[in-house]
Amino acid sequence: MRYYHAEHESAYRRIGELGYTQWNDLFDQSGAWTYDYFQNRAFLEWVLPRLDLPPADATRVLEYGCGTGPAACFMAGRGFQVEAIDLIPEAITLARRMAEERGVRVAFRVADICALASDQVSGRYEIVLDSYCLQSIVTDEDRGAVFAAVQARLKPGGYYVISTALRTPGRNNEPGFYYDASTGIYYREVPAGTVADHVVEIDGRWHIPHRRHISADALRDELVAAGFQVMSLEGSETGDVVCCLGTP
Ligand SMILES: C[S@@+](CC[C@H](N)C(=O)[O-])C[C@H]1O[C@@H](n2cnc3c(N)ncnc32)[C@H](O)[C@@H]1O
DSSP states (O other): OOTTHHHHHHHHHHHHHHTOOSGGGGTOOSSSSOSSSOTTHHHHHHHGGGSOOOOGGGOEEEEESOTTOHHHHHHHHTTOEEEEEESOHHHHHHHHHHHHHHTOOEEEEEOOHHHHTTSOOOOOEEEEEEESOGGGOOSHHHHHHHHHHHHHHEEEEEEEEEEEEOOOTTOOOOTTEEEETTTTEEEEEOOTTOOOTTOEEETTEEEEEEEEOOOHHHHHHHHHHTTEEEEEEEESSEEEEEEEEOOO
């Protein structure tokens, strides 16, 4: 099993059991973020009018790691043609219900963005959107696969719009986690004998890759090295990024 699967699967099981509607409900009960007023909505509201796009109904959007679909439904509500994928079937089932309740059309499906790089490209998009998925894609190889999948699906002149967690100084050593400052990788402790790829032994305990929280500068460098042109990158604990395809 891929290192990123079990955690997300169990999170959506809990979301279903607790009657929650979105990922953030698991971590923030303050009501600061709701399904319709999700964490990166303000950024999307700010950035969308600044992008050079065709009319909304002619603008195709692909969101990966959509979860239960707050951003996808928001984009569809703005008139965009939206497709959205997530790794976890329970997330997609709930996403479909949330879209139906809002009367918006989103083509949701279950898919792993890391595997899409080697799939045949069936469509190209003016916007590829990531709302806090990238931090869960930890290894260099997998992040490279995500970037390749995005590049293969962006139309010339299209935008890769990312909201992601960044390195937060002081969040280094929470119980059950090991932070490798040289790579930005958080490892999560797992029971000995856990079957997953990339299991590593650290200080005599078993761990799997959990998150990649890198600085804004490191993220910029990574995106440029992957072949994107970074048009804007704002933020400290979370970063909001707009990229386009770099010149070949
Ligand atoms: C932090 S949650 C954010 C969910 C949603 N975008 C939101 O803002 O509520 C990250 C999401 O990425 C999904 N995910 C993680 N790895 C993935 C992968 N390789 N392919 C597709 N989705 C993935 C998880 O299942 C989860 O729904």
